[in-house]
Amino acid sequence: MTQKSSTTDSPDSQSSPNPQSPAAAATFASLDPRTGDVIAEYPIADESAVAEAVDRARIAARWWDAQGFRGRREWLLEFKKAVARGATSLASVVSRETGKPYGDAFLEVMLAVEHLDWAAKNAKRVLKARRVPSGVASINQAASLEYRPLGVVGVIGPWNYPVYTPMGSISYALAAGNAVVFKPSELTPGVGKWLEETWNSIAPSQPVFQVVTGLGETGSALARTGVDKIAFTGSGPTARKVMAVCAESLTPLVAECGGKDAMIVAADADLDKAADFAAFGAFGNAGQTCAGVERIYVVESVHQEFLDRLTTLVSRAKPGGTDDSTYGPMTLPRQIDIVRSHIDDALAGGGTAVMGGPDSVGDRIIEPVILTNVPETSRAVCEETFGPTVVVNKVRDLDEAVDRANGTNYGLGASIFTRDKAKGRELAARLCTGMVSVNSVLGFAGIPSLPFGGIGESGFGRIHGADGLREFSRPKSVTVERFRSPLKLMSLERPQRDLDLSARMLKLMHGR
Numbered sequence: 001m002t003q004k005s006s007t008t009d010s011p012d013s014q015s016s017p018n019p020q021s022p023a024a025a026a027t028f029a030s031l032d033p034r035t036g037d038v039i040a041e042y043p044i045a046d047e048s049a050v051a052e053a054v055d056r057a058r059i060a061a062r063w064w065d066a067q068g069f070r071g072r073r074e075w076l077l078e079f080k081k082a083v084a085r086g087a088t089s090l091a092s093v094v095s096r097e098t099g100k101p102y103g104d105a106f107l108e109v110m111l112a113v114e115h116l117d118w119a120a121k122n123a124k125r126v127l128k129a130r131r132v133p134s135g136v137a138s139i140n141q142a143a144s145l146e147y148r149p150l151g152v153v154g155v156i157g158p159w160n161y162p163v164y165t166p167m168g169s170i171s172y173a174l175a176a177g178n179a180v181v182f183k184p185s186e187l188t189p190g191v192g193k194w195l196e197e198t199w200n201s202i203a204p205s206q207p208v209f210q211v212v213t214g215l216g217e218t219g220s221a222l223a224r225t226g227v228d229k230i231a232f233t234g235s236g237p238t239a240r241k242v243m244a245v246c247a248e249s250l251t252p253l254v255a256e257c258g259g260k261d262a263m264i265v266a267a268d269a270d271l272d273k274a275a276d277f278a279a280f281g282a283f284g285n286a287g288q289t290c291a292g293v294e295r296i297y298v299v300e301s302v303h304q305e306f307l308d309r310l311t312t313l314v315s316r317a318k319p320g321g322t323d324d325s326t327y328g329p330m331t332l333p334r335q336i337d338i339v340r341s342h343i344d345d346a347l348a349g350g351g352t353a354v355m356g357g358p359d360s361v362g363d364r365i366i367e368p369v370i371l372t373n374v375p376e377t378s379r380a381v382c383e384e385t386f387g388p389t390v391v392v393n394k395v396r397d398l399d400e401a402v403d404r405a406n407g408t409n410y411g412l413g414a415s416i417f418t419r420d421k422a423k424g425r426e427l428a429a430r431l432c433t434g435m436v437s438v439n440s441v442l443g444f445a446g447i448p449s450l451p452f453g454g455i456g457e458s459g460f461g462r463i464h465g466a467d468g469l470r471e472f473s474r475p476k477s478v479t480v481e482r483f484r485s486p487l488k489l490m491s492l493e494r495p496q497r498d499l500d501l502s503a504r505m506l507k508l509m510h511g512r
């Protein structure tokens with residue numbers, strides 16, 4: 001992505017408006033990461049354009065709320081069908097804008113459709129009004145709880161999974177009865193526009209789902225408009241900026257940020273399977289996966305054997321710019337410098353490259369890099385690399401593996417490989433992350449009923465599942481008096497007799 005009429009090869013041009021040229025600041029271009037060629041120009045929505053979209057969304061939200069669960073389910077299933085019917089065209093847009101092979105893009109679309117389907121079909125069950133017990137002290141009240149829509153949700157998305165990730169917020173926010181204004185990443189505006197056009201093809205007069213394109217400033221404007229919640233997915237540093245803006249108006253925020261996910265390989269693990277998943281988790285999508293595998297802790301008795309198998313597998317990988325490539329170029333050019341600096345830091349700290357090294361970092365494509373014996377203080381271990389590199393470190397035992405896995409500020413996902421499933425569950429409970437897969441990687445991402453999100457530097461709040469639906473709702477508590485209370489306690493003229501009786505009841509009920 002670059003500003004119109006700025007140079008396409010400057011990494012800084014990926015995100016900074018050109019102050020010299022007001023005309024150029026009105027649009028930006030999305031670029032093909034394989035070549036740097038301009039794909040298309042998109043408008044930069046300024047503060048007033050964003051505010052107008054939110055105003056339209058406020059009106060549409062009333063119509064959307066009035067549709068009720070059944071009506072929204074029907075609309076969303078129509079939306080789902082339209083996305084599924086257009087999946088090949090959407091996957092092509094994703095592939096063009098991110099540089100990922102078509103097959104990977106298609107997989108992403110498939111997963112997003114599953115989530116949309118689940119959200120549409122389960123919103124009523126999770127959110128509808130229900131009676132809840134009133135308790136002995138309030139026996140005269142009928143108590144009910146329902147989850148009401150928030151109103152308008154602003155979604156700010158990343159580029160690495162430009163359909164799957166934002167749709168994890170969009171689908172659940174819509175199903176919960178909200179209108180959505182979506183600001184896609186400036187690297188993938190075409191994906192956002194495709195989704196908006198598809199919604200408009202089924203509900204042309206109801207702007208329940210709108211897209212505003214632009215750079216970071218457009219996202220910031222969205223956070224400032226007073227929407228009822230912001231669902232942000234992106235890096236921790238940007239999340240902090242968004243949170244600061246949201247703080248001004250007490251706009252609530254769900255933040256899905258980066259990860260430094262660890263894989264643990266036990267001595268009894270199926271090493272072929274572990275290596276296969278490790279290769280996919282670390283190098284798939286050129287390592288640009290928030291919950292990808294960045295660190296692997298292998299129990300020492302099988303460390304060398306695992307490393308050999310992983311190296312053999314990864315040596316067959318063919319990164320490149322075609323659809324049969326294993327993975328594509330780096331989507332965000334400036335990430336290349338970060339990846340290089342992590343490799344350099346690992347080696348300078350005494351780590352060893354068993355595959356690739358600094359020379360693997362090309363202009364656009366990074367060949368696979370496997371590092372071992374990297375100090376735990378290295379940037380390659382502590383910070384999100386977001387590239388096709390992985391650290392495979394040796395540990396004494398599984399306790400040390402858990403300690404090290406828990407040793408960063410991140411806490412998104414993790415994976416464990418062991419034939420002992422009970423042990424796997426026990427280790428999963430000890431990992432300080434939002435999600436864990438035993439004997440697979442990213443197993444949780446494709447299960448719509450499981451909430452997705454992290455802790456610490458990986459963010460807060462949840463998308464997906466029942467928790468994801470509630471994230472975009474506000475609980476509404478209602479009581480209706482069924483009969484007059486036998487005790488007159490909520491009165492300025494409270495009888496002493498009722499208070500004495502209450503004191504005896506309190507002892508009887510809770511004091512024994």
Ligand code: NAD
Binds near residue numbers: 234239
């Ligand atoms: P980013 O933080 O650079 O940008 C994310 C979005 O925020 C973009 O749409 C951008 O335009 C917008 N933005 C930038 N500055 C802003 C500001 N000041 N106010 C409001 N919005 C602003 O992240 P990215 O490079 O697009 O995505 C990569 C990051 O996202 C990685 O750290 C990755 O791990 C993370 N990610 C997390 C998840 C998850 O679910 N946890 C999923 C995918 C990606």
